[in-house]
Amino acid sequence: GNSVTQMEGPVTLSEEAFLTINCTYTATGYPSLFWYVQYPGEGLQLLLKATKADDKGSNKGFEATYRKETTSFHLEKGSVQVSDSAVYFCALSDQSAQKLVFGQGTRLTINP
Amino acid sequence: ETGVTQSPTHLIKTRGQQVTLRCSSQSGHNTVSWYQQALGQGPQFIFQYYREEENGRGNFPPRFSGLQFPNYSSELNVNALELDDSALYLCASSLREVSYEQYFGPGTRLTVT
Numbered sequence: 001g002n003s004v005t006q007m008e009g010p011v012t013l014s015e016e017a018f019l020t021i022n023c024t025y026t027a028t029g030y031p032s033l034f035w036y037v038q039y040p041g042e043g044l045q046l047l048l049k050a051t052k053a054d055d056k057g058s059n060k061g062f063e064a065t066y067r068k069e070t071t072s073f074h075l076e077k078g079s080v081q082v083s084d085s086a087v088y089f090c091a092l093s094d095q096s097a098q099k100l101v102f103g104q105g106t107r108l109t110i111n112p
Numbered sequence: 113e114t115g116v117t118q119s120p121t122h123l124i125k126t127r128g129q130q131v132t133l134r135c136s137s138q139s140g141h142n143t144v145s146w147y148q149q150a151l152g153q154g155p156q157f158i159f160q161y162y163r164e165e166e167n168g169r170g171n172f173p174p175r176f177s178g179l180q181f182p183n184y185s186s187e188l189n190v191n192a193l194e195l196d197d198s199a200l201y202l203c204a205s206s207l208r209e210v211s212y213e214q215y216f217g218p219g220t221r222l223t224v225t
Binding site: 004032034036042043044045046049051089091093096098099100101102103104105 | 116118145147152153154155156157160167168170202204212213214215216217218219
């Protein structure tokens with residue numbers, strides 16, 4: 001079945017550091033890929049998406065590129081801020097669009 | 113445009129009881145999906161409703177059931193609650209014909225004692 005694997009957390013960085021959170025997936029066909037962010041005590045917010053190979057999703061300084069050859073969708077940001085502290089989830093949606101399959105989440109803490 | 117709303121925010125129930133959680137979808141959306149998020153885990157798909165019909169189900173027992181109403185709002189019902197049902201229950205809405213994007217509500221925190 002479809003699955004998503006994220007890098008183990010938690011991740012702690014200093015403000016203005018470069019961020020990478022790794023995400024790889026297993027899926028049949030051509031899934032759409034997403035990054036969601038969850039702030040403390042809140043639901044999930046869609047951060048960015050990519051729907052086909054080589055697409056780059058971007059939002060709020062975050063980027064991720066859909067790499068079919070490596071089945072990856074790594075999240076990057078060039079300079080993180082304290083306000084980026086949250087839990088980040090990588091997810092895929094199969095072609096039937098019936099459900100999202102999530103990774104286990106990566107907790108990110110940014111220190112001033 | 114109104115986003116996805118859920119009620120109640122928090123709920124405490126006793127093992128064996130029944131619970132109903134509610135979700136109002138985002139304006140213009142016709143599909144509602146429910147997810148269970150245990151503490152420290154990613155959300156797990158429970159089921160999806162599209163135009164008032166169940167349209168896919170995850171690996172959850174039949175005591176998890178749902179409804180979707182003509183205005184596309186939805187309910188999640190859980191019977192015979194177990195301690196392991198304690199979790200954050202998330203509702204997400206989407207417009208199935210247009211996009212795979214799902215927009216989430218703030219969730220209902222259920223605690224079973």
